[in-house]
Amino acid sequence: MDISVQRSQTTATHQNLLITKGALAILWGVAALLGVLISPMPLIIAFGILNFAAAGLTLLYAYNNRHLEIAHQWLLLEGLVELAAGVVFTFFVPDVQHFIMYMSYGIIFIITLQFIYGYTLLLMERFSARNMLMRFISVLAGTVIGVGLLANVFSIVASLVMVGIFSIIYGVLNMQFAMKLRNVVLGKAE
Incomplete structure (x- = not known):
């Protein structure tokens, strides 16, 4: 197989x-927005399970993209935090x-x-006015x-709506990072 074709397939797999x-x-954010008035406990347990899945995907992505230098360390930290959040939200939220x-x-x-990651980028002299503003x-x-x-x-309903919106924004940022666009919050992927 041609090496460039193999690389593009590997990159596509990593992006996925x-x-x-x-x-x-x-999906969870939309479910939170729609299901906030019904029964929030299934959403909370689903959030814990989502964090387990997110941790697995993040750690696998970090393993497959060790070349990302400083971003690799942050991906590993993010994966471990998601794993801990999965445990907490699945088993310890009454x-x-x-x-x-x-x-x-x-x-x-x-x-x-x-904030720490942004400061680290400044110390590495990777300044972008747009990145810093965002x-x-x-x-x-x-x-x-x-x-x-x-x-x-905020009321409980308003709080759950905000958490749902936060989840949607977080999902969009992850998809943007996956597509290796100039993610104005997380910095460049490469």
Whole structure:
């Protein structure tokens, strides 16, 4: 088999991992938006299972893309965090209030990692004004949402809707990263 054809097939397979992960996150976000008024506990358990699947896909993607340098380390960290989130949300969340509290911690953790990753890119002299602006906006919005959820400022329904929207955005970002576009939040893939 021609080496260029083999590489393009391998790249497509690697992209499909994160496209699948993004699609799962979007699907859960839509389910959260539609099912928020019915019974949220099945959504919470499904979120835990989604995190197990996301961890597997992320770790496999990280293994297959070891050439991504600094991004590889962040992918490994993301996969391990998703694995831990899968355990917590599947087995240790007794009610919606705990789910919202844990999600607020998760959102604050994610935006903290975004800030650290952005600072790391600056130290490596990989500056992009667009990247920094989008990172600032996402960190600011994530802080408002995370602190608002933690402080119980929003109703349970509004909180679940916000978590659903956050999941959809996260899914879109994963799909964008998979397509190796200039992901303005995570930086360039290569």
